[in-house]
Amino acid sequence: MSIDPSVAIQAGRIDLAAEIAAIETEGAFGAMGGLVTFSGYCRDEGGRLKALELEHYPGMAERELAKVAGLAAERWPLLACRAVHRHGLILPGEEIVFVGCASAHRTAAFEAASFLMDFLKTRAPFWKREHLVDGTIGGWVEAKASDDQAAARWEAS
Amino acid sequence: MKLVYFAWVRERIGTDHEEVELPTGVVTVSDLLHWLKGRGENYAHALQAPEVIRVAIDQEHVSHSEPIAGASEIALFPPMTGG
Numbered sequence: 001m002s003i004d005p006s007v008a009i010q011a012g013r014i015d016l017a018a019e020i021a022a023i024e025t026e027g028a029f030g031a032m033g034g035l036v037t038f039s040g041y042c043r044d045e046g047g048r049l050k051a052l053e054l055e056h057y058p059g060m061a062e063r064e065l066a067k068v069a070g071l072a073a074e075r076w077p078l079l080a081c082r083a084v085h086r087h088g089l090i091l092p093g094e095e096i097v098f099v100g101c102a103s104a105h106r107t108a109a110f111e112a113a114s115f116l117m118d119f120l121k122t123r124a125p126f127w128k129r130e131h132l133v134d135g136t137i138g139g140w141v142e143a144k145a146s147d148d149q150a151a152a153r154w155e156a157s
Numbered sequence: 158m159k160l161v162y163f164a165w166v167r168e169r170i171g172t173d174h175e176e177v178e179l180p181t182g183v184v185t186v187s188d189l190l191h192w193l194k195g196r197g198e199n200y201a202h203a204l205q206a207p208e209v210i211r212v213a214i215d216q217e218h219v220s221h222s223e224p225i226a227g228a229s230e231i232a233l234f235p236p237m238t239g240g
Binding site: 040054055056057059060063064085096097117120121122123124125126127128129140141142143147 | 161163164165213216218232234235236237238239240
């Protein structure tokens, strides 16, 4: 019986300390031996970017995030799993996404967190657009083939 | 049937959603993309390379060969760039 992951889509900042505290509570009771977290941040791209705008498909974004987290929880013996993704305008230095996976041993926690990020990037309906420091709205960020390859490696193994 | 568009598909078509009456003969996602492409310059611009367009029926990812009968909402969007 796998655990029920917690996922959220929100415009506001992600409280990373609160996310970790929630995982410690959910995965605690002495069973948790390792917690792997990943936080993805908005880069300024060498000073070129004022912000990233994250568009999402409300409803489907939550469903896909829950589905991907559920796949991770089925595949690895997780004690807790949380994923949060932001939408709207995000400034350089701010977090865009958080995933945290706790398990009795580190390997499952590392692999599940990595899988979750790889699958989220190719399945969750979010699109990034650049807002430039000169005030103009730049182009949409193009999807990378390397992201598809990163997701595909979990199919093969 | 309700169609919803996101990111540059939405911008190029010029609306984020619309209701359409599908002609008979539009059976699959692929048929839908080709029919839409012929509806005007904005659609032709958005769907000039239909093979790159991702599609969700009632918020589930589907392939272009999926039948669309019974769908209440079909979403068209570019490859995703979240995370």
